[in-house]
Amino acid sequence: MSGTVLVTGGAGYIGSHTVRKLVRNDYQVAVFDNLSKGHRWAVPQDVPLIVGDIADTAHVAMTIRQFHVTSIIHFAAFSLVGESMIEPRAYYTNNVIGTLHLLDAMRATGVDRIVFSSSAAVYGEPASVPIGEDSALVPTNVYGRTKVVIEGILHDYMVAYGLRSVSLRYFNAAGADPNGGIGEDHDPETHLIPLVLQAAAGRRSSVTVFGNDYPTADGTCVRDYVHVNDLADAHVLALESLERQTEAMYNLGNGEGFSVRQIIETAQRIVGHDIPILEAGRRAGDPAVLIAGNRRACRELGWTPQLADLDAIVRTAWNWEQHRPIR
Known part of the structure:
Protein backbone atom coordinates (compact mmCIF):
# COMPACT_ATOMS: atom_id res chain seq x y z
CA MET A 1 0.00 0.00 0.00
CA SER A 2 1.59 3.28 -1.08
CA GLY A 3 1.45 6.53 0.82
CA THR A 4 1.71 7.27 4.52
CA VAL A 5 -0.40 5.89 7.34
CA LEU A 6 -1.38 8.65 9.76
CA VAL A 7 -1.85 7.30 13.30
CA THR A 8 -3.95 9.60 15.48
CA GLY A 9 -3.20 9.00 19.14
CA GLY A 10 -0.03 7.22 18.06
CA ALA A 11 1.85 8.36 21.18
CA GLY A 12 -0.52 6.40 23.43
CA TYR A 13 -0.30 2.83 24.70
CA ILE A 14 -1.86 0.80 21.89
CA GLY A 15 -1.12 3.45 19.27
CA SER A 16 2.64 3.46 19.93
CA HIS A 17 2.83 -0.34 19.69
CA THR A 18 0.92 -0.19 16.40
CA VAL A 19 3.30 2.47 15.08
CA ARG A 20 6.23 0.13 15.81
CA LYS A 21 4.47 -2.72 14.04
CA LEU A 22 3.79 -0.57 10.98
CA VAL A 23 7.43 0.54 10.83
CA ARG A 24 8.60 -3.07 11.10
CA ASN A 25 6.29 -3.91 8.18
CA ASP A 26 7.91 -1.15 6.08
CA TYR A 27 5.02 1.31 6.12
CA GLN A 28 5.60 5.03 5.97
CA VAL A 29 4.10 6.37 9.21
CA ALA A 30 3.33 9.74 10.79
CA VAL A 31 1.83 10.29 14.24
CA PHE A 32 -0.74 12.98 15.09
CA ASP A 33 -1.25 13.40 18.83
CA ASN A 34 -2.01 16.27 21.21
CA LEU A 35 0.06 14.54 23.95
CA SER A 36 -2.71 15.01 26.53
CA LYS A 37 -2.52 11.27 27.26
CA GLY A 38 0.32 10.07 25.03
CA HIS A 39 4.07 10.41 25.44
CA ARG A 40 6.60 11.95 23.08
CA TRP A 41 9.13 9.28 24.08
CA ALA A 42 6.79 6.51 22.89
CA VAL A 43 7.13 7.63 19.25
CA PRO A 44 10.23 6.33 17.40
CA GLN A 45 12.70 9.12 16.66
CA ASP A 46 12.53 8.52 12.91
CA VAL A 47 8.72 8.76 12.80
CA PRO A 48 7.32 12.30 12.35
CA LEU A 49 5.27 13.45 15.36
CA ILE A 50 2.81 16.22 14.64
CA VAL A 51 1.49 17.75 17.87
CA GLY A 52 -2.07 18.83 17.30
CA ASP A 53 -5.71 18.10 18.00
CA ILE A 54 -7.97 16.11 15.68
CA ALA A 55 -10.65 18.78 16.16
CA ASP A 56 -8.41 21.17 14.19
CA THR A 57 -9.60 20.16 10.73
CA ALA A 58 -7.25 22.52 8.90
CA HIS A 59 -4.19 21.21 10.78
CA VAL A 60 -5.13 17.60 10.09
CA ALA A 61 -5.77 18.34 6.40
CA MET A 62 -2.42 20.14 6.12
CA THR A 63 -0.69 17.15 7.71
CA ILE A 64 -2.42 14.74 5.33
CA ARG A 65 -1.21 16.75 2.35
CA GLN A 66 2.31 17.29 3.72
CA PHE A 67 2.95 13.58 4.33
CA HIS A 68 0.93 12.20 1.40
CA VAL A 69 -1.37 10.28 3.74
CA THR A 70 -3.55 7.62 2.12
CA SER A 71 -5.05 5.95 5.22
CA ILE A 72 -5.63 6.61 8.90
CA ILE A 73 -5.59 4.50 12.04
CA HIS A 74 -7.61 6.39 14.61
CA PHE A 75 -6.81 5.89 18.30
CA ALA A 76 -7.21 9.45 19.61
CA ALA A 77 -9.87 9.38 22.34
CA PHE A 78 -10.60 9.80 26.02
CA SER A 79 -11.00 6.29 27.44
CA LEU A 80 -11.59 6.29 31.21
CA VAL A 81 -14.95 4.70 31.93
CA GLY A 82 -15.47 6.30 35.34
CA GLU A 83 -14.44 9.74 34.12
CA SER A 84 -16.83 9.43 31.17
CA MET A 85 -19.77 9.15 33.56
CA ILE A 86 -18.69 12.31 35.43
CA GLU A 87 -17.71 14.35 32.35
CA PRO A 88 -19.97 13.16 29.52
CA ARG A 89 -19.71 16.43 27.60
CA ALA A 90 -15.93 16.14 27.43
CA TYR A 91 -16.22 12.58 26.09
CA TYR A 92 -18.81 13.37 23.46
CA THR A 93 -16.89 16.49 22.41
CA ASN A 94 -13.48 14.83 22.22
CA ASN A 95 -14.45 11.40 20.94
CA VAL A 96 -17.46 12.02 18.72
CA ILE A 97 -17.10 15.62 17.54
CA GLY A 98 -13.32 15.20 17.28
CA THR A 99 -13.85 12.22 14.99
CA LEU A 100 -16.29 14.22 12.85
CA HIS A 101 -13.60 16.89 12.38
CA LEU A 102 -11.09 14.18 11.48
CA LEU A 103 -13.51 12.81 8.89
CA ASP A 104 -13.99 16.35 7.52
CA ALA A 105 -10.24 16.54 6.95
CA MET A 106 -10.26 13.13 5.28
CA ARG A 107 -13.08 14.12 2.91
CA ALA A 108 -11.36 17.42 2.09
CA THR A 109 -8.18 15.60 1.09
CA GLY A 110 -9.65 12.51 -0.55
CA VAL A 111 -8.52 9.99 2.09
CA ASP A 112 -11.11 7.21 2.21
CA ARG A 113 -9.67 4.50 4.48
CA ILE A 114 -9.76 4.39 8.27
CA VAL A 115 -9.20 1.75 10.94
CA PHE A 116 -11.05 2.76 14.09
CA SER A 117 -10.10 1.88 17.64
CA SER A 118 -13.43 0.80 19.12
CA SER A 119 -13.99 -1.18 22.33
CA ALA A 120 -15.75 -4.12 23.92
CA ALA A 121 -17.47 -1.43 26.00
CA VAL A 122 -20.00 -1.21 23.15
CA TYR A 123 -21.60 -4.43 24.43
CA GLY A 124 -22.23 -3.45 28.05
CA GLU A 125 -23.29 -6.46 30.14
CA PRO A 126 -23.66 -9.30 27.64
CA ALA A 127 -26.48 -11.83 27.73
CA SER A 128 -24.01 -14.63 27.02
CA VAL A 129 -20.32 -15.31 26.48
CA PRO A 130 -18.24 -15.55 24.42
CA ILE A 131 -19.41 -12.27 22.93
CA GLY A 132 -19.87 -12.23 19.16
CA GLU A 133 -19.88 -9.20 16.88
CA ASP A 134 -23.63 -9.61 16.39
CA SER A 135 -24.35 -9.29 20.11
CA ALA A 136 -26.56 -6.38 21.14
CA LEU A 137 -24.83 -3.02 21.55
CA VAL A 138 -26.06 -1.88 24.97
CA PRO A 139 -23.19 0.09 26.52
CA THR A 140 -23.48 0.87 30.22
CA ASN A 141 -21.23 3.93 30.22
CA VAL A 142 -20.65 7.11 28.23
CA TYR A 143 -17.28 5.92 26.89
CA GLY A 144 -18.93 2.88 25.32
CA ARG A 145 -21.75 5.01 23.93
CA THR A 146 -19.26 7.31 22.17
CA LYS A 147 -17.79 4.26 20.43
CA VAL A 148 -21.23 3.07 19.30
CA VAL A 149 -22.02 6.52 17.91
CA ILE A 150 -18.74 6.66 15.97
CA GLU A 151 -19.25 3.19 14.52
CA GLY A 152 -22.65 4.39 13.30
CA ILE A 153 -21.10 7.50 11.77
CA LEU A 154 -18.56 5.38 9.90
CA HIS A 155 -21.37 3.25 8.46
CA ASP A 156 -23.30 6.31 7.35
CA TYR A 157 -20.16 7.79 5.77
CA MET A 158 -19.62 4.54 3.88
CA VAL A 159 -23.15 4.72 2.45
CA ALA A 160 -23.06 8.44 1.66
CA TYR A 161 -19.40 9.10 0.80
CA GLY A 162 -17.79 5.73 0.07
CA LEU A 163 -15.60 5.75 3.21
CA ARG A 164 -13.93 2.38 3.86
CA SER A 165 -13.62 1.48 7.54
CA VAL A 166 -12.83 -1.32 9.96
CA SER A 167 -13.84 -0.96 13.62
CA LEU A 168 -11.83 -3.06 16.07
CA ARG A 169 -13.58 -3.82 19.36
CA TYR A 170 -10.91 -4.94 21.74
CA PHE A 171 -11.12 -6.38 25.17
CA ASN A 172 -8.46 -5.91 27.89
CA ALA A 173 -5.24 -4.72 26.26
CA ALA A 174 -2.23 -5.83 28.28
CA GLY A 175 1.51 -6.47 28.19
CA ALA A 176 4.34 -4.55 26.56
CA ASP A 177 6.59 -4.83 23.53
CA PRO A 178 9.00 -7.75 24.24
CA ASN A 179 11.75 -5.68 22.63
CA GLY A 180 11.39 -3.10 25.40
CA GLY A 181 11.27 0.68 25.28
CA ILE A 182 7.51 1.16 25.45
CA GLY A 183 4.72 -0.15 27.63
CA GLU A 184 1.65 0.83 29.59
CA ASP A 185 2.01 4.24 31.23
CA HIS A 186 -1.31 5.84 32.16
CA ASP A 187 -1.99 8.61 34.68
CA PRO A 188 -4.06 7.63 36.52
CA GLU A 189 -3.51 3.91 35.98
CA THR A 190 -6.76 1.93 36.01
CA HIS A 191 -5.81 -1.40 34.41
CA TYR A 225 -6.65 -10.14 28.19
CA VAL A 226 -5.08 -9.61 24.75
CA HIS A 227 -1.43 -8.68 24.27
CA VAL A 228 -0.87 -5.19 22.92
CA ASN A 229 1.45 -6.50 20.18
CA ASP A 230 -1.30 -8.85 19.01
CA LEU A 231 -3.63 -5.85 18.86
CA ALA A 232 -1.03 -4.02 16.79
CA ASP A 233 -0.87 -6.97 14.38
CA ALA A 234 -4.65 -6.83 13.99
CA HIS A 235 -4.57 -3.12 13.10
CA VAL A 236 -2.09 -3.77 10.29
CA LEU A 237 -4.19 -6.68 9.00
CA ALA A 238 -7.34 -4.53 9.21
CA LEU A 239 -5.64 -1.79 7.22
CA GLU A 240 -4.65 -4.30 4.54
CA SER A 241 -8.19 -5.70 4.48
CA LEU A 242 -9.52 -2.35 3.24
CA GLU A 243 -8.04 -3.28 -0.14
CA ARG A 244 -10.79 -5.91 -0.47
CA GLN A 245 -13.69 -4.77 1.74
CA THR A 246 -15.54 -1.56 2.49
CA GLU A 247 -16.82 -2.05 6.04
CA ALA A 248 -16.30 -4.49 8.91
CA MET A 249 -16.07 -4.78 12.65
CA TYR A 250 -14.13 -7.35 14.63
CA ASN A 251 -13.71 -8.41 18.24
CA LEU A 252 -10.10 -8.66 19.35
CA GLY A 253 -9.46 -10.94 22.31
CA ASN A 254 -7.86 -14.27 23.07
Missing part, protein backbone atom coordinates in the same frame (compact mmCIF):
# COMPACT_ATOMS: atom_id res chain seq x y z
CA LEU A 192 -5.37 -4.47 36.57
CA ILE A 193 -2.05 -5.92 35.38
CA PRO A 194 0.00 -2.71 35.73
CA LEU A 195 -1.67 -2.04 39.10
CA VAL A 196 -0.66 -5.51 40.30
CA LEU A 197 2.90 -5.08 39.04
CA GLN A 198 3.24 -1.59 40.50
CA ALA A 199 2.29 -3.10 43.86
CA ALA A 200 4.87 -5.84 43.26
CA ALA A 201 7.53 -3.20 42.54
CA GLY A 202 6.63 -1.16 45.64
CA ARG A 203 5.35 1.75 43.58
CA ARG A 204 1.98 1.42 45.31
CA SER A 205 1.14 -0.09 48.68
CA SER A 206 -1.31 -2.75 47.47
CA VAL A 207 -3.75 -3.81 44.76
CA THR A 208 -7.49 -3.89 45.43
CA VAL A 209 -9.65 -6.86 44.48
CA PHE A 210 -13.21 -5.65 43.91
CA GLY A 211 -15.58 -8.48 44.74
CA ASN A 212 -14.90 -12.10 45.69
CA ASP A 213 -18.45 -13.45 45.41
CA TYR A 214 -19.01 -13.54 41.64
CA PRO A 215 -20.38 -16.75 40.08
CA THR A 216 -16.92 -17.72 38.80
CA ALA A 217 -14.49 -20.49 39.75
CA ASP A 218 -12.69 -18.38 42.37
CA GLY A 219 -15.30 -15.68 42.98
CA THR A 220 -13.46 -12.88 41.16
CA CYS A 221 -14.22 -11.26 37.79
CA VAL A 222 -13.02 -12.97 34.61
CA ARG A 223 -11.72 -10.90 31.68
CA ASP A 224 -10.19 -11.56 28.27
CA GLY A 255 -11.21 -16.03 23.37
CA GLU A 256 -10.18 -17.11 26.86
CA GLY A 257 -10.74 -15.51 30.24
CA PHE A 258 -8.56 -15.13 33.31
CA SER A 259 -9.80 -14.17 36.76
CA VAL A 260 -8.42 -11.39 38.93
CA ARG A 261 -6.94 -14.02 41.27
CA GLN A 262 -5.30 -15.83 38.35
CA ILE A 263 -3.65 -12.56 37.31
CA ILE A 264 -2.35 -11.94 40.82
CA GLU A 265 -1.14 -15.53 41.28
CA THR A 266 0.64 -15.47 37.91
CA ALA A 267 2.27 -12.14 38.77
CA GLN A 268 3.41 -13.44 42.18
CA ARG A 269 5.04 -16.45 40.54
CA ILE A 270 6.81 -14.27 37.96
CA VAL A 271 8.07 -11.62 40.39
CA GLY A 272 8.99 -14.22 43.00
CA HIS A 273 7.19 -12.80 46.04
CA ASP A 274 3.75 -12.07 47.46
CA ILE A 275 1.88 -8.96 46.39
CA PRO A 276 -0.16 -7.01 48.97
CA ILE A 277 -3.91 -7.31 48.34
CA LEU A 278 -6.89 -5.42 49.69
CA GLU A 279 -10.35 -7.01 49.46
CA ALA A 280 -13.26 -4.70 48.64
CA GLY A 281 -16.87 -5.02 47.56
CA ARG A 282 -18.05 -5.28 43.98
CA ARG A 283 -18.01 -2.19 41.79
CA ALA A 284 -21.34 -1.26 40.23
CA GLY A 285 -21.61 -2.38 36.62
CA ASP A 286 -18.79 -4.93 36.69
CA PRO A 287 -20.03 -8.05 34.84
CA ALA A 288 -18.81 -11.40 36.17
CA VAL A 289 -17.37 -12.64 32.86
CA LEU A 290 -16.36 -10.91 29.62
CA ILE A 291 -14.77 -13.10 26.94
CA ALA A 292 -14.40 -12.29 23.26
CA GLY A 293 -15.65 -14.39 20.41
CA ASN A 294 -12.69 -13.81 18.07
CA ARG A 295 -13.39 -16.29 15.26
CA ARG A 296 -14.41 -13.65 12.74
CA ALA A 297 -11.12 -11.75 13.10
CA CYS A 298 -9.14 -14.98 12.89
CA ARG A 299 -11.05 -16.16 9.83
CA GLU A 300 -11.42 -12.93 7.83
CA LEU A 301 -8.25 -11.07 8.79
CA GLY A 302 -6.00 -14.09 9.19
CA TRP A 303 -5.24 -12.88 12.73
CA THR A 304 -3.76 -15.31 15.25
CA PRO A 305 -2.71 -14.02 18.69
CA GLN A 306 0.96 -14.89 19.19
CA LEU A 307 1.26 -13.89 22.85
CA ALA A 308 -1.98 -15.37 24.17
CA ASP A 309 -0.37 -17.16 27.12
CA LEU A 310 -0.99 -15.31 30.38
CA ASP A 311 2.64 -15.85 31.44
CA ALA A 312 3.86 -14.11 28.28
CA ILE A 313 1.50 -11.18 28.82
CA VAL A 314 2.52 -10.67 32.46
CA ARG A 315 6.25 -11.26 31.82
CA THR A 316 6.42 -8.57 29.14
CA ALA A 317 4.52 -6.16 31.40
CA TRP A 318 6.89 -6.95 34.31
CA ASN A 319 9.94 -6.41 32.10
CA TRP A 320 8.55 -2.99 31.22
CA GLU A 321 7.75 -2.21 34.85
CA GLN A 322 11.29 -3.10 35.95
CA HIS A 323 13.01 -1.10 33.21
CA ARG A 324 10.56 1.77 32.87
CA PRO A 325 12.62 4.97 32.46
CA ILE A 326 12.22 7.68 35.07
CA ARG A 327 10.96 10.66 33.09
